[in-house]
Amino acid sequence: MNRSLLVYLVSFAAFLGPFTQSIYTPMLPEIQQHFHTSSFTVNLTISIFTLGLALMQPVYGPLADLMGRRKVLLAGILIYAGASAGAAISPSVWWLIFFRALQAVGIAAGSVIATTVIGDLFRGKQLGRAMGTFQMLVTFGPVAGPVIGGIVGGWTGFYGVFWVLTIAGLSIGIANAFLLPETKPESEARHFHPSDMFKVVTERTGLAIVLLGFVQYYTLYNYLVFLPHLLSGSFGLSSGQKGLSFLPLSLCIVIGSFLGGRLQEKWERGKFLVATGSATVLATLLYVGFSDFSLPLILASTALFGLCLGLSLPVQTTLLATLFHRNRASAMGGYNFARYLGMAAGPLMGALLFKLGGHAEFLFAAAAFAGVVGFSWRQFRREWKSRQVT
Numbered sequence: 001m002n003r004s005l006l007v008y009l010v011s012f013a014a015f016l017g018p019f020t021q022s023i024y025t026p027m028l029p030e031i032q033q034h035f036h037t038s039s040f041t042v043n044l045t046i047s048i049f050t051l052g053l054a055l056m057q058p059v060y061g062p063l064a065d066l067m068g069r070r071k072v073l074l075a076g077i078l079i080y081a082g083a084s085a086g087a088a089i090s091p092s093v094w095w096l097i098f099f100r101a102l103q104a105v106g107i108a109a110g111s112v113i114a115t116t117v118i119g120d121l122f123r124g125k126q127l128g129r130a131m132g133t134f135q136m137l138v139t140f141g142p143v144a145g146p147v148i149g150g151i152v153g154g155w156t157g158f159y160g161v162f163w164v165l166t167i168a169g170l171s172i173g174i175a176n177a178f179l180l181p182e183t184k185p186e187s188e189a190r191h192f193h194p195s196d197m198f199k200v201v202t203e204r205t206g207l208a209i210v211l212l213g214f215v216q217y218y219t220l221y222n223y224l225v226f227l228p229h230l231l232s233g234s235f236g237l238s239s240g241q242k243g244l245s246f247l248p249l250s251l252c253i254v255i256g257s258f259l260g261g262r263l264q265e266k267w268e269r270g271k272f273l274v275a276t277g278s279a280t281v282l283a284t285l286l287y288v289g290f291s292d293f294s295l296p297l298i299l300a301s302t303a304l305f306g307l308c309l310g311l312s313l314p315v316q317t318t319l320l321a322t323l324f325h326r327n328r329a330s331a332m333g334g335y336n337f338a339r340y341l342g343m344a345a346g347p348l349m350g351a352l353l354f355k356l357g358g359h360a361e362f363l364f365a366a367a368a369f370a371g372v373v374g375f376s377w378r379q380f381r382r383e384w385k386s387r388q389v390t
Helices: 003-022 025-035 039-067 069-088 095-122 124-154 158-179 193-200 202-233 241-243 247-261 268-292 294-324 328-354 358-387
Strands: none
Touching: 003 039, 003 069, 003 095, 003 124, 003 158, 025 039, 025 095, 025 124, 025 158, 039 069, 039 095, 039 158, 039 328, 069 158, 095 124, 095 294, 095 328, 124 158, 124 247, 124 294, 193 202, 193 328, 202 241, 202 268, 202 294, 202 328, 202 358, 241 247, 247 294, 268 294, 268 358, 294 328, 328 358
16 A cells, blocks of 8 residues: 555545635636626635535544545545536526535545545654645645636636536546545444534644634635735736735745645644744734735735745644544544634625724734634643643
């Protein structure tokens, strides 16, 4: 069994989630025009996908602990591929919304199973490095999606984008069917209880990591939604220029994810998370300070935010895989659920604060982030003290 190959195999299944979430965003105006509908209704095709991903995270975790990793992943990919084909032949926008929800229900298994399989296969520094590779590939999904979607959509129209997703899903599903063995340890419990979905928050470290995941993605989606307003209003950038302005943020998340898997070998992981979290708060405050007068400094602050976010991601999943080895998939499901809630909450709360002006949405995000970092530091310290006593 080539464990390195399996890391890439399951990571590509997880990659499909964020990739599918963003791949056809360049085609939204064409979709609205094709179906003769409102922008609100078209945007539902994005929101329903994110909601589906969030709601299914704490479901797939316990299922994978109960039934095994392989069965759950293959079933999820099969649902995803069928839903992608359905989206490609949707006769109305409401059918498209339905199939987008079904896509999310299927591919939500990817991120849960991928991190769980990696936790099953690796220990020690190899676990951290494998998680770094996983996070690097997954964080590349939102970056690659709009680029590939724009190229494919320009040639084939938006329906062609969904046929590409169908083929990608079938290809990854077939590869996993032939190459992925069952990795679930025999020692794991074979009984399911609803409370299994929330065991991750019953431990001090687990609760700290879940809150960090939530606030990180809450803040990230404030950048994704409100940075374009700043770039248009204050600097007059075009759509293409605004897209390029996200490259420092996106690339630094990918780079940070790769480096985080290796740098965590040199520091205590709790301290590493507190340090990167503190630097992320600083990056957000620098963004607010630079936002009215310097585009290069704005982009530098977003790059710092992305780098610190990327550095922390593999550390979080490594800690969870180590701490919750008996309910690893359930823990990953609860953690991913919190991250997707942060994705949804960021734009909603940010929209209310945005109306106040003065970059209130980012000041609130920075304050919330700082509060979570302080809380996490206290939880990690209590955990260290309890280990010293025992």
